[in-house]
Amino acid sequence: MAVLSFVEVADGKIKKASVEAAYYGSKVAESLGTDSIALVIGEAGADVLAALGQVGVKKVVQANNAKFNSFDSKVYTKIVAEAVAQSGATVVVLSFNNNGKLLAPRLSVKLKAGYVPGAVELPVFNGNTAIVKKNVFSGKASAQYQVATDVKVISVNPNSLAPVKGAGVAEVMQVIPTTVTDADFGVVVKSVDKITGTVPLTEAELVVSAGRGLKGPENWGMIEELAKEMGAATACSRPVSDVDWRPHHEHVGQTGLTIRPNLYIAVGISGAIQHLAGVNGSKVIVVINTDPEAPFFKAADYGIVGDAFQVVPALIQEYKKFKAAH
């Protein structure tokens, strides 16, 4: 028995979403009285891997071949399934991130394992049966999934739980053997187009977002400045990206990205249900809007009824003061 978490590396570092998955895996291992093992695909230094011990990982196994650096769900499925067999894992934990959304259901089929996509809490075990909570209807409700298969696959909703770090050091093992052959590879990466210099929206802990209330693209300077001060990513409502005031990759909501940062600041966004669908998993929501009746206030933790052109510059100043003092 063991719990195996699947860990991804980007630019030599463990992805934030994967740290959460490894932490979740360790917590599950703890409750089952077994070991937390992390499978890392991609290249990272031994110190980076050993640091997974801080979130409770006992052992790190690796599969790092230069060919594994780009994501091919079929190949990854084979590698993870082999690691499950070698470790005798009964629970496999992944992140419900871009790659996890394809890899986890594939694994579910390959291992004939019940799968819970996007868990928001740790599972509760009763014998061989696990009950896991996930959000449904775009965060408007939650559901308890019951899984009783011998092997279980769980993907963790990003930003659902904050890893508590200890002083552990994981034992970094040899690269595991795999039976992957050239014939298994089907996806060939031709080019990569990364948006540089900004925090990726789906990985961001803090997000500053603005909508049609800002009147025009020329007024986004203050939003970018606030985001830069806070180390936050920027987002926007759909109409704003539809008319090209902002790039499409910033659009959040039902038809755009779903994000769950710790803090979402919405400026001049009315809070339509389709917008909320993409952001209401955020831990804390701040709404700045001139209209006290704006529906967004109903989903907000903190609200300022006021003009963005007055409030945002003031917020930048106050945040600078706060940063200087802390």
Place this chain on the structure above:
Amino acid sequence: MKILVPIAKVPDTTSKIAFIDNNTKFNADGVTFIMNPTDEWYALVRAIELKEKQGGEVVVIHVGGADADQIIRKALAIGADKAVRVDADPTDAYFVAVQIAEHAKTENYDLIITGKETIDYNSFEITGMLAELLDMPAVALVSKLEVENGVATLKRDVEGGTETVEVKLPLVVGAEKDLALARIPNMKGIMSARTKPLAVVPATGADKLTNIVSYALPVKAKECKYVSPDNVGELVRLLHEEAKVI
């Protein structure tokens, strides 16, 4: 080129979400059901565009009861050529994926295009499950798809950007925004949809791997704490000391 598009039936986005039978069942009373938006707007329309350019056939498949026929007819009106409905209660994603895979195995599709996660269970399961059941490569979160000489060129989302990848057909694709421009069925489409074939087939036995035991609504609506626009420093203090997010 033969393309299969699985379509899901989901409650309209503005539906009131409520549960019955001791919170074990979604209350469908008075709820309008629609085709899952990303299935309709992106997966189906891109399939039709590819067929219009290169010839071939677009088949839509749904797993569910006769109450979905309206949605299936809409897909035909938008431009699919024929439809298959697997007549069964879709108990979990694995069951649904097995039904679609069983059909796909008999038809040699070049492409299977799914939408993104459905807006009810937000699970993102069918794309990956189908690919594994059919032992095919898969690419998800695709915002661009071209096919030439049996090779697909796709743009997919990765954290913080996009990647352009090439994959030989057959292939399973998960559609994302921007893959196509939504179409509204026209009169001619609606008329012809009535006579296009809709085959109703029985389900194949499949295990159920998961079970939803209960639902819950958020405990209580959030209470918004208001801060005066003349005292923005107070917001920073609250975010730091009370909410502990900065």
